[in-house]
Amino acid sequence: MCNCCNKDSKYYEPFETILSGFRGVESELIPILQKLQEAYGYLPEDIIKRLSERTGIFVTQIMGVATFYSQFKLRPAGKHSVKICFGTACHVNGAETVAEALCDELGIKLGETTPDGLITLESVACLGCCSLAPVIMIDDEAFGRLTASKVRQIIRDLYEKEGKSK
Amino acid sequence: MKLLIGLGSCGIAAGGMKVRDAFTELSAQNPGIDLVIAETGCMGMCYKEPMVELIDDKGFGTVYGGVTPEIAKEIFEKHILGGVPAEEYVVAKSDGGGAEGSFISKQQRIVLSRCGKINPESIDEAIAMGAYKGLEKALKSMTPEEVIAEVLASGVKGRGGAGFPTGLKWKFAAAEKADQKYIICNADEGDPGAFMDRSVLEGDPHSVIEGLAIGGYAIGASEGYVYARAEYPIAIKRLQIAIKQAEERGLLGDNILGTGFSFHLHIKQGAGAFVCGEETALIASIEGQRGMPRMRPPYPANKGLFGKPSNINNVETLANIGWIIRNGAEKFAAIGTEKSKGTKVFALAGKIKRGGLVEIPIGLTIRDVVFGIGGGTVSGKPFKAVQLGGPSGGCIPAELVDTVIDYDTLNATGAIMGSGGMIVMDEDNCMVDIARYFLNFTQSESCGKCTFCKIGTKRMLEILERITKGEGVEGDIEKLEYLADQIRRNALCGLGQTAPNPVLTTLRYFRHEYEAHIRDKKCPAHQCKALIKYEIDPAKCIGCTACAKKCPVNAIEGKAKTAHSIDQAKCIKCGTCLSSCKFGAISVD
Numbered sequence: 001m002c003n004c005c006n007k008d009s010k011y012y013e014p015f016e017t018i019l020s021g022f023r024g025v026e027s028e029l030i031p032i033l034q035k036l037q038e039a040y041g042y043l044p045e046d047i048i049k050r051l052s053e054r055t056g057i058f059v060t061q062i063m064g065v066a067t068f069y070s071q072f073k074l075r076p077a078g079k080h081s082v083k084i085c086f087g088t089a090c091h092v093n094g095a096e097t098v099a100e101a102l103c104d105e106l107g108i109k110l111g112e113t114t115p116d117g118l119i120t121l122e123s124v125a126c127l128g129c130c131s132l133a134p135v136i137m138i139d140d141e142a143f144g145r146l147t148a149s150k151v152r153q154i155i156r157d158l159y160e161k162e163g164k165s166k
Numbered sequence: 167m168k169l170l171i172g173l174g175s176c177g178i179a180a181g182g183m184k185v186r187d188a189f190t191e192l193s194a195q196n197p198g199i200d201l202v203i204a205e206t207g208c209m210g211m212c213y214k215e216p217m218v219e220l221i222d223d224k225g226f227g228t229v230y231g232g233v234t235p236e237i238a239k240e241i242f243e244k245h246i247l248g249g250v251p252a253e254e255y256v257v258a259k260s261d262g263g264g265a266e267g268s269f270i271s272k273q274q275r276i277v278l279s280r281c282g283k284i285n286p287e288s289i290d291e292a293i294a295m296g297a298y299k300g301l302e303k304a305l306k307s308m309t310p311e312e313v314i315a316e317v318l319a320s321g322v323k324g325r326g327g328a329g330f331p332t333g334l335k336w337k338f339a340a341a342e343k344a345d346q347k348y349i350i351c352n353a354d355e356g357d358p359g360a361f362m363d364r365s366v367l368e369g370d371p372h373s374v375i376e377g378l379a380i381g382g383y384a385i386g387a388s389e390g391y392v393y394a395r396a397e398y399p400i401a402i403k404r405l406q407i408a409i410k411q412a413e414e415r416g417l418l419g420d421n422i423l424g425t426g427f428s429f430h431l432h433i434k435q436g437a438g439a440f441v442c443g444e445e446t447a448l449i450a451s452i453e454g455q456r457g458m459p460r461m462r463p464p465y466p467a468n469k470g471l472f473g474k475p476s477n478i479n480n481v482e483t484l485a486n487i488g489w490i491i492r493n494g495a496e497k498f499a500a501i502g503t504e505k506s507k508g509t510k511v512f513a514l515a516g517k518i519k520r521g522g523l524v525e526i527p528i529g530l531t532i533r534d535v536v537f538g539i540g541g542g543t544v545s546g547k548p549f550k551a552v553q554l555g556g557p558s559g560g561c562i563p564a565e566l567v568d569t570v571i572d573y574d575t576l577n578a579t580g581a582i583m584g585s586g587g588m589i590v591m592d593e594d595n596c597m598v599d600i601a602r603y604f605l606n607f608t609q610s611e612s613c614g615k616c617t618f619c620k621i622g623t624k625r626m627l628e629i630l631e632r633i634t635k636g637e638g639v640e641g642d643i644e645k646l647e648y649l650a651d652q653i654r655r656n657a658l659c660g661l662g663q664t665a666p667n668p669v670l671t672t673l674r675y676f677r678h679e680y681e682a683h684i685r686d687k688k689c690p691a692h693q694c695k696a697l698i699k700y701e702i703d704p705a706k707c708i709g710c711t712a713c714a715k716k717c718p719v720n721a722i723e724g725k726a727k728t729a730h731s732i733d734q735a736k737c738i739k740c741g742t743c744l745s746s747c748k749f750g751a752i753s754v755d
Binding site for chain 2: 034092125
């Protein structure tokens with residue numbers, strides 16, 4: 001655990017606010033981690049350590065839970081999240097081709113973040129809007145009935161909107 | 167007049183919010199008109215989203231589909247202001263008319279009876295359509311034993327997939343003596359391609375709350391949990407609102423309806439683990455641990471959440487309960503086949519013309535659903551198979567299209583009723599690839615606790631991957647069958663025990679496709695990229711350059727007005743050229 005980074009006092013404010021709403025017992029571990037991730041964008045190492053100190057739940061146990069569930073992130077994510085759906089309906093309608101085009105366009109693999117920190121690309125099991133298959137979701141917006149060329153254009157548009165070049 | 171706007175997840179994804187804003191703005195510009203704009207959940211016709219329903223003062227509804235802000239303006243001017251329906255956008259009418267009327271007319275709605283009709287955030291609208299009447303009847307005029315007897319008599323079985331009789335499950339939990347018991351709603355809908363539970367929670371959360379409260383009364387539980395996927399934010403929000411409203415009305419909480427029965431309901435959000443749909447894993451997850459299944463017995467009915475007797479039911483199962491108590495078991499049991507009663511909700515998707523959420527009386531055939539309701543394949547190409555039950559289920563081939571949809575008949579095909587995912591496939595879908603797809607899913611979701619699942623599915627996946635890459639060898643099929651049998655018999659939980667099903671059913675009905683991959687190094691459906699090749703017929707190519715412009719990797723060469731060719735070394739086999747050629751000059755083999 002690293003404590004050399006001298007976080008300013010404000011850094012731990014969300015942590016304190018969140019923990020004050022819980023008793024700190026084991027059955028609350030998942031909701032606590034969900035709230036912490038919501039506030040910090042991921043689960044930073046020092047926050048996990050502090051959580052362990054506060055609740056008495058071992059770091060190993062917290063890490064066990066944090067790594068078991070796919071929702072929890074241990075590294076900061078990009079500014080935008082791009083999720084590609086690999087549900088059955090998307091699969092039979094060509095999700096793999098769309099995914100290849102996405103990876104190629106962004107120059108990263110699934111689960112990675114672009115070097116400029118703009119986009120994190122993830123795969124999800126099902127977004128549940130099967131009639132729009134194949135689907136990707138950028139932040140909270142779904143884009144449906146995609147093809148390889150459409151998805152490339154969507155990414156180019158996103159970069160243009162951000163005023164960045166790839 | 168009342169205008170309902172379908173704002174389930176898929177309605178929103180398709181642009182429903184923009185449509186709502188357009189109508190709101192139009193309404194504000196015409197202050198004199200009598201129009202109430204309300205939100206509702208899923209209307210079922212996902213393929214026509216965004217949808218709106220205009221209900222006139224006599225209660226006659228006209229449903230519009232594929233609405234955009236521009237079409238909204240037309241509907242507003244013609245129908246709302248002018249009184250004449252904008253027929254070209256009408257998909258259904260109250261009297262069964264409309265272009266898509268046959269999508270609805272074959273359905274029978276119990277679970278979805280209020281979905282798409284009420285504002286899910288208004289308890290008054292739910293109550294006006296019968297919500298909580300079953301709870302009132304149970305608490306005021308029935309003993310817990312009578313409630314269980316009624317549910318048993320209805321014949322309702324668990325809709326999550328396993329099909330265990332709900333009344334029997336309740337009886338076991340009721341028989342336990344304990345200071346505290348729990349009833350849990352399993353809303354961890356994880357099958358890819360399934361969205362039944364989400365739609366029910368988004369469209370009519372009160373039906374699930376009512377089912378839980380009745381179940382709590384029946385088994386003697388004063389605490390309940392809904393374990394919902396974190397990926398369903400709208401469902402969770404609407405459920406939170408519904409619980410609060412029910413508490414305010416005295417339909418949840420202490421001393422419900424003055425009967426002395428108390429029931430408190432909590433929501434627990436999952437964190438993304440498919441295995442948590444298994445009941446002992448779900449319990450571990452609520453307790454704050456890694457969601458790993460444990461050996462049964464003891465069953466949750468004896469030793470469940472926090473070590474107390476617990477009963478777990480699926481969303482759809484619980485949504486039936488209020489209806490059953492309100493209308494009586496006999497009326498429910500009149501629907502369905504001899505051994506499978508009631509209705510079943512399916513999420514119809516894949517290569518289907520009219521995909522969406524359908525609720526059918528059990529006993530229809532696959533043909534009735536795929537062709538009668540779904541309108542056949544969207545491509546117009548021959549129907550090849552339907553996949554039921556997601557990663558635990560199997561593929562039923564076109565020749566068995568007249569199979570009756572009930573628990574026993576479906577089990578006999580090797581598939582299962584499942585939780586309700588129904589994915590339609592046409593001749594362009596490779597069945598080996600489908601098997602690989604599902605096994606890849608279960609393998610990555612395997613919790614890693616037992617060897618048969620953790621390593622067995624990994625080995626099966628490796629074999630399937632090499633087959634789809636053209637590297638399959640003689641003996642692979644037999645090896646798959648051996649592993650499948652071992653995993654089925656020895657895995658710890660339902661996830662592992664059913665994981666081989668997609669492989670076994672495709673082997674049963676489409677063995678020749680496996681053999682073509684292994685022996686001839688061909689993919690008959692032209693899906694497996696390592697086994698296909700795109701080529702341009704120089705006699706048919708006129709050199710229009712359309713394909714060359716679209717090719718994402720510049721693999722197509724040739725001057726304008728002369729025949730083009732594909733550089734096979736560069737080609738990524740994405741199929742873009744094939745779909746861009748207007749002259750049929752590109753073929754795949």
